[in-house]
Structures are given as structure tokens and as C-alpha cells.
Amino acid sequence: MLRNESCILANLNQFFPLGENEQQLLKELEKTPHRVTEKQVLWAAGDKVDQLYTLKSGWAYTCRDNLDGARQVVDIVLPGDVLGLRELTFATHLSQAQMITEGVICPFPNHKIIDIIEASTPLTVALLASLSRQESILTERMLMSIHRSARSRIAHFIVETYTRLNRVRSIDFDSFYLPISQKVLGEILGLTSVHISRSLTSMERERVLIKHRDHIQVLDREKLYEEADFDGSYISDNMNGLRERLKQHGFR
Template sequence: MLRELEKNPYRAIVNQTLWSIGDRVDQLYTIKSGWAYTCRDNLDGNRQVVDILLPGDVLGLRELTFATHLSHARMLTEGVICPFPHHRIVDIIESSTPLTIALMASLSRQESMLSERMLMSVHRSARSRIAHFFVETFTRLNRVHTIELGCFYLPISQKVLGEILGLTSVHISRSLSALERDHVLIKHRDHVEILDREKLYEEADFDGRYLSDDMNGLRERLKQHQHC
């Protein structure tokens, strides 16, 4: 069933629009490679990035039950994506309890990341929010394939980073300069170099439980269901 969702891959280019606000919800995408994002425009005209989607993620789950999209979706980098009709999710729900639980877990993690970011914006300094986002992204990437924390791919500009964290470009620039000056990290154009792991995690005050793959709460019920 998963292979069926990925049978029509195509190469997407940087900044390619996958859908816009008001478009009919008719396709979702699995991301085989590359990064994508969803965003909305604030009342003041500034853009707010909602989600960053990485390889292995399913793009569009959040708006699955709506008739039209509530956000824009675009490619952040070039990559390979696999579109599939949104009604295929119904086929999965009807045919496979384990895959349904996996999709629910994926959606739950997306919601948890949004909740964490909201709490961060209320209670944390700009540099702490930046450090937290870097550790979060590293953790997500490391679950797809093993990478080194010392230097990892992060193709996010200061402008986009500000749109993700709700910070101005000035805040982002000053905070990154301070983190570099304090020998914590250096943000390059398409990657980040970590100079001091301990300081980074101290700045981030990162608790990764909201990204956990643990599904014990539903796994026991699944076993009972299969036994019946």
C-alpha cells in the first residue's frame, strides 16, 4: 500500500508551489527527498511558516478533511515528491490498522511541534528558540538517516527562520551572531556548524518527548484487535 502511494515520483524545483490557499484538497504528497513547507499570510502582510516537511513526511495530512486548503505549500529546496489522491487515505483506514495508526502518529507529531513552537514563542528568548529549532530539526533528520550533529544540512535562510519562529530578521541576525560569538554554532548558507554540543543543548533546553516514535498507547489496543 505504501508503494502505491509512491508510484508516481517527480522532481520538484525550488519554490515550486504545490497548492495555494483556496485550492481544492485533492492531492497529498510523500516527500522522498528535499524539504517543503506550508505557510499563511498574517494580517500585517508578513508570511508565517507553519510546517517544515522533511524526507519521509506526508504533506497535506493537516488539511485532509477540508474541502479547500487553508495554507500555501511550496518546496523549500529541490526534491523528489510523490503525489497521490487524498481519498487513498480512506483506503488505508479501511484496509490497514497499523498504517492508520502510523498516519495518526505522524499527524500527532506535527501538532506537537506546533504546540511546542507556540510555547517557545511565549517563554523563550530569540536565541533559545533558534537553538531549540536547530536541535529539533537535527533530531528529525537523524531519525530518517544517521547524521553528525557537528555539521548538518539546514537549507533555511535567516528570513525563513524568522518566519518559522515569529522573529524579525534583526532578531535572527543578532541572535545568530551572539551564538557564533559565544562559540555555540555558526549558521552557513545551507548548513549549520555546531561548535559546542553541550552549550547548544543548554541553550535549547530541549525535551524531545514530543517527537517520540513511541506508540505504546495504541500498540496494546492494536494487539488486542488483532487477537480478536
């Protein structure tokens, strides 16, 4: 994809080719880009839900803070993702949303989603598909947290993130950008940073991967996949049945 093509279009377009009308609606959402800084909080828990964001560039996450101070990252938001869909139908936010890196976001009022539902069934379905995949990522992470060892969870997260990134913009697997500290990685996977450190050290010693400050270097792709035991169907773009049905309804 071209550098300045819309990420969100590249994202949603994977489900099925969107028409002129839909592309126009998406452009509407990205009319007001804002530059945001590293670690900037986009909303806090308890805030009124009134805006959604598309993420044009940069990484973000949503998280929940426990009473005891422990933070749990709920989802990692990558360029092209819509931020806030999950809580669109709530009065107040359950989670906090925060940038990881600096970046560019495009806020839009949440009732624009209503306009989209009225204006375009295919785009509504694409958004539904996007929301479902977000939920599937969450489900998968829950399975991982419950049934897998720390090393396996780390491996899985690396492969998953690579897959998500590569889907919107083709990247190199042997070494790619991953601006996530061990502390945050722990908050994502539900492990302490101490244990993350131990696990990463052992993976490096065994020549599987090296985690640098802001990128991952994969040394042994096969071993990594084996540990990750990754089946990417939960983020696949394939949605045949509905796509055909949309065609029958006169959409392209």
C-alpha cells in the first residue's frame, strides 16, 4: 500500500472491496487528524463515551487498572484500527485508552456510526467484522493466559502482532518495529516484568529471538512458530458467506 493511502481503508478493504460510497464515508471520518504524543491518554475510565478514533499512525492500547495498581492491557491498537468501537454502546468508558508511541489520530463523534449504519450496509458489516476480530484476539489471549506458559504466550503475541501488522502493510518478519517495553508486554500478557525478562533472556539464549528496545529480531522463525502454536484463522479476512449475500443485495 502507498504511504499516504488511508490505513483504515486498507484495513476494512480486506474483508471485501468497498465501493466509492464507502470510501467516501471513511474519508469523512478522517477529516480531522490530530497529532498526539507518546503516552498521551485519549480517554480515562469513567469518561463519557462521545468520540471514536481512527488510528492513522502510531500504536495505542486500552487498559484496565486494578485496585491493587496492576494494569491489564485489553487490546493493542495498530494503524488502521478503529479505537472505541467496543465501548461505543456504553454510557461511560470501562477502560482507559492511551497512546504507546506518538502518532496521528482522527477523532469523530460516536453518532457518526449511526450515519454509517444508515448509509452503508457493507461498511456496517465491515465494522462488525473488525469488532469481531478484536474480540477474537481477546478470546485468543484469554486462552493463552489460562493454558500457556510465559514463553509460549510471548511467542504467540509476537507472531500475532506480526500477522496483524503485515495485514495492513507488508513488513519484514526477521526484524520488525515493536515499541513495547517489557513492563507493558507483561501488562498485555498478564505476567510480571520480572518474569518477562527471565523468559526473554531464555529465548535469546536459545537463539529464538532477541527483543531490542523498540524492535524484535527473529532468529529462528520455525522454533518461534512452534512455541507460539499460532493458528491465525481468528484474524483471517475470509467471510465468504456474507460477502456473497451482500452482492445479492446489490452491493458490489
